[in-house]
Amino acid sequence: MxxxxxxxxxxxxxxxxxxxxSMEILVEVGEIFNxxxxxxxxxxxxxxxxxxxxxxxxxxxxxxxxFLQSKASIPTTVDPAxxxxxxxxxxxxxxxxxxxxxxxxxxxxxxxxxxxxTCTPYLCGQVPKVGDHLAWxxxxxxxxxxxxxxxxxxxxxxxxxxxxxxxxRTPYHGLHLDENRKGQVLIDVEIENMxxxxxxTLGYFMGLQAGTKIPVIEGIGRNSPxxxxxxxxxxxxxSGGVALYHIVGITPEAPSLKMAFGQxxxxxxxxxGVKELKETKTKMCTAIPGAIDAVMVGxxxxxxxxxxxxxxxxxxxxxxxxxKFWIYTYKNNILLAQRLGYKEIIEKAGGEFIADTCMIVSxxxxxxxxxxxTDSGKCAHYAPTEVQxxxxxxxxxxxxxxxxxxxxRG
Ligand code: F3S
Numbered sequence: 183m184x185x186x187x188x189x190x191x192x193x194x195x196x197x198x199x200x201x202x203x204s205m206e207i208l209v210e211v212g213e214i215f216n217x218x219x220x221x222x223x224x225x226x227x228x229x230x231x232x233x234x235x236x237x238x239x240x241x242x243x244x245x246x247x248x249f250l251q252s253k254a255s256i257p258t259t260v261d262p263a264x265x266x267x268x269x270x271x272x273x274x275x276x277x278x279x280x281x282x283x284x285x286x287x288x289x290x291x292x293x294x295x296x297x298x299x300t301c302t303p304y305l306c307g308q309v310p311k312v313g314d315h316l317a318w319x320x321x322x323x324x325x326x327x328x329x330x331x332x333x334x335x336x337x338x339x340x341x342x343x344x345x346x347x348x349x350x351r352t353p354y355h356g357l358h359l360d361e362n363r364k365g366q367v368l369i370d371v372e373i374e375n376m377x378x379x380x381x382x383t384l385g386y387f388m389g390l391q392a393g394t395k396i397p398v399i400e401g402i403g404r405n406s407p408x409x410x411x412x413x414x415x416x417x418x419x420x421s422g423g424v425a426l427y428h429i430v431g432i433t434p435e436a437p438s439l440k441m442a443f444g445q446x447x448x449x450x451x452x453x454x455g456v457k458e459l460k461e462t463k464t465k466m467c468t469a470i471p472g473a474i475d476a477v478m479v480g481x482x483x484x485x486x487x488x489x490x491x492x493x494x495x496x497x498x499x500x501x502x503x504x505x506k507f508w509i510y511t512y513k514n515n516i517l518l519a520q521r522l523g524y525k526e527i528i529e530k531a532g533g534e535f536i537a538d539t540c541m542i543v544s545x546x547x548x549x550x551x552x553x554x555x556t557d558s559g560k561c562a563h564y565a566p567t568e569v570q571x572x573x574x575x576x577x578x579x580x581x582x583x584x585x586x587x588x589x590x591r592g
Pocket of ligand 1: 322416
């Protein structure tokens with residue numbers, strides 16, 4: 183791999199042992215991928231941020247870099263932690279589990295990473311521009327940065343992301359290159375007036391159809407709220423391994439269908455109509471109609487707009503006392519929800535905010551829920567194993583209805 187003079191010096195230890203170790207990792211990984219060189223990145227987003235994702239090995243990586251007195255050389259945000267960092271005791275977090283999270287938190291602090299603890303860093307001060315090269319890990323953030331913001335990042339792996347944050351570089355391969363960003367699969371949406379639930383179901387369908395290929399979507403308008411793309415991308419990254427999609431007229435590098443595919447012949451479209459919508463929603467539901475124990479929303483982390491929609495639905499309502507209604511988001515959003523009066527409305531109805539974490543990366547399985555409901559495609563995909571419960575997927579209106587009556591009717 184070709185290195186600049188500065189990079190050769192970094193590899194020889196000119197910027198300290200932590201940077202030297204990072205360069206050794208980057209060069210080794212770059213050679214595996216046949217990357218011709220390293221490319222400077224504007225920011226990093228780290229997924230070694232909770233015990234469920236990184237285990238003991240991940241904590242040791244963070245602590246090793248902290249011990250070597252490494253610091254992030256570029257703005258570096260962190261994914262959700264494994265517990266609410268303030269209310270962990272109240273929420274029943276076991277002490278030994280909490281201690282592992284504190285070790286991660288301490289290392290994050292020493293490394294100068296930004297402790298936003300969210301999977302939506304692009305809504306929390308880390309906003310890339312079109313064409314920026316990044317080193318991000320969280321799959322829902324990667325797909326949003328590539329497809330909506332027009333930045334360029336691979337789905338980095340835990341450990342490599344830390345090295346990228348310290349050295350400020352990543353191997354130049356995969357989605358950093360123009361030729362690897364062209365469409366490979368065409369999806370034709372036949373449904374008019376797509377709701378958020380439809381977008382998320384489309385995302386899940388897209389992941390199943392495309393796998394790790396790059397889908398191009400035709401037939402959805404330009405005027406949808408941001409949250410529709412956030413939820414759709416997260417679902418497709420979970421059900422498949424999609425890291426980039428093109429929506430003609432929205433994705434910056436896809437102003438036309440021709441440009442989305444480049445030199446590749448445009449393939450036969452895969453339809454997404456009412457039949458596919460129904461079949462996909464059925465696949466996303468593993469619960470059986472009947473009582474639910476909890477409704478969990480905020481995967482990816484709920485935005486202020488979503489909290490506002492929820493507050494309208496829950497205003498003057500009462501959630502069944504048998505059902506937990508948990509809203510996951512980052513700290514700043516809870517503060518805004520409080521200032522806007524939404525928090526009070528939601529809590530009066532029986533809802534509860536949980537900060538810094540989410541239902542998948544925290545210890546939700548310890549609550550022993552048999553069936554949960556969610557409005558998230560990513561949660562629907564991972565919760566059967568991570569929460570160890572049957573999952574009902576539906577719109578936020580359906581989630582609220584089920585929470586009030588205490589059951590999901592299918
Ligand atoms: Fe975010 Fe957790 Fe979902 S990290 S995308 S809320 S699985």
